Amino acid sequence: MSAAARRVARLLKATNRKVVFAESCTGGLVSGALTKIPGISIYHCGGVVVYRNQTKMAYLGIPAAILEKPGPVSQEVAKLMAQRVLDKTPEADVAISVTGHLGPDAPPKLDGRVYIGIARRGRSKNHGAEVTVHPLQCGKDESRAARQRWVVERALNLLGDRLESERSR
Numbered sequence: 001m002s003a004a005a006r007r008v009a010r011l012l013k014a015t016n017r018k019v020v021f022a023e024s025c026t027g028g029l030v031s032g033a034l035t036k037i038p039g040i041s042i043y044h045c046g047g048v049v050v051y052r053n054q055t056k057m058a059y060l061g062i063p064a065a066i067l068e069k070p071g072p073v074s075q076e077v078a079k080l081m082a083q084r085v086l087d088k089t090p091e092a093d094v095a096i097s098v099t100g101h102l103g104p105d106a107p108p109k110l111d112g113r114v115y116i117g118i119a120r121r122g123r124s125k126n127h128g129a130e131v132t133v134h135p136l137q138c139g140k141d142e143s144r145a146a147r148q149r150w151v152v153e154r155a156l157n158l159l160g161d162r163l164e165s166e167r168s169r
Contacts, residue, residue: 002033002152002153002156004033004153004156004157004160005033005034005036005037005156006037007156007157007160008034008156008159008160008163009034009037009039009040009043011160011163011164011167012040012043012044012163013042013043014163014167015163015166015167017043017093017094017163017166018043018044018045018091018092018093018094019034019043019044019045019092019093019094019095019096019159020045020046020047020085020086020089020092020094020095020096021046021047021048021085021095021096021097021098022047022048022050022060022081022082022084022085022095022096022097022098023047023048023049023050023097023098024049024050024051024056024072024081024097024098024099024100025051025098025099025100025101025102025114025148025151026098026148026151026152026155027049027051027148028047028049029148029149029151029152030047030096030098030151030152030155030156031044031046031047033152033156034156045089045091045092046089047085048060048085050062050081053067053072056072056077056081060080060081060084060085060088061084062077062080062081062084066080072099073099073100073101073110073113073114073115074099074115075115075133075135077099077115078097078098078099078115078116078117078133079097079117079119079131079133081097081099081117082095082096082097082117082118082119082129082131082133083095083117083119083128083129083131085097085119086119086121086129087129092121093120093121094118094119094120094121094159094162094163095117095118095119095129096116096117096118096155096158096159097115097116097117097118097119098114098115098116098117098151098155099114099115100112100113100114100115100136100138100151101113101114102114102138102144102147102148102151103144103147104144111140112137112138112139112140112142112147113135113136113137113138114135114136114137114138114151114154115133115134115135115136116133116134116136116151116154116155116158117131117132117133117134118131118132118133118134118158118159118162119131120162120166132162134154134158136151136154138150138151
């Protein structure tokens with residue numbers, strides 16, 4: 001059990017928030033890290049693994065044109081993934097999305113590139129989700145598994161930081 005997952009669980013409880021996930025390159029590992037915490041089902045709504053473009057379109061309604069350009073590994077797709085999974089999960093207050101290219105055989109421009117989106121439901125029904133996207137770059141000489149572990153920790157830390165800032169408001 002990671003310290004980051006324990007921190008997120010503690011902060012979800014302290015802020016009484018519920019979370020949902022949309023993951024691509026991590027294949028559900030961020031959500032899975034959190035589900036190792038006993039009792040997390042009170043705050044963990046679920047998640048989707050949308051690894052392929054067709055699944056991103058079918059499950060989350062990501063437009064084919066955006067998946068074509070700028071492409072699935074982009075700030076735009078991370079933002080839409082977080083917004084759409086939050087829209088589809090009425091009980092969730094916050095959503096995390098992860099998209100990236102962790103190799104092998106990644107195009108040099110995208111090798112190790114990751115985008116993590118965090119969507120927070122607006123305070124009123126008339127106010128849409130507030131979304132921030134965090135671009136990350138993994139080390140070039142690391143294995144795919146090491147890169148995935150690194151991204152999982154970063155995603156949980158970013159979520160923890162977001163929950164911490166809300167708690168201090």
